[in-house]
Amino acid sequence: MPAAELIFQRTIDLPPVIVWDALVDPDLLAGWLGEVRMLPAAHADETDTEVLAFELRWPGSGAGQSTTATVSEIEAPRRLRVDTDNRGRIEFILGSIPGGFRGSSTELELRVDSGIEPAFATAVRGEWQTSLDRLERLLHGHPVDWAKVASHSDGTTGVGGTTARSVNSPG
Incomplete structure (x- = not known):
């Protein structure tokens, strides 16, 4: 069965x-x-280009469970592609559209090529929807209190003035 994007x-x-x-x-x-x-910067083979990498511990991950991510493409402020060791490829594409609080809004597209089987796509889709809700709250001045999330729900509803949809899923 093909992996879900x-x-x-x-x-x-x-x-x-x-x-x-x-x-x-x-x-x-x-x-x-x-x-x-x-993580310490590395250099790409046969070039002097610095490779940006970081380690990410996702919410709910146990001790020692983390993701190593490497920035594989960056075009500020429009495109960011990150390759991970256990969560596939994650790509953010940003576009400017009229409107918003400062005269310009962002059309954000997130593509996750996780290499997961379609049967697990619903759970991964839900995790990313929650993460994008958290991104919106952060942008409006409300970062996640991870200690609070660990003990109970942080209320993952969207923030006013935003719209969301998953292109390849209902809802």
């Missing part, structure tokens, strides 16, 4: 440069995605 689209009522910062700044990533630790 998940595609999500959101309109966020802030300009792409603000959304971009939440995708690339380790402190901001920790406010919506999970615990982040930057």
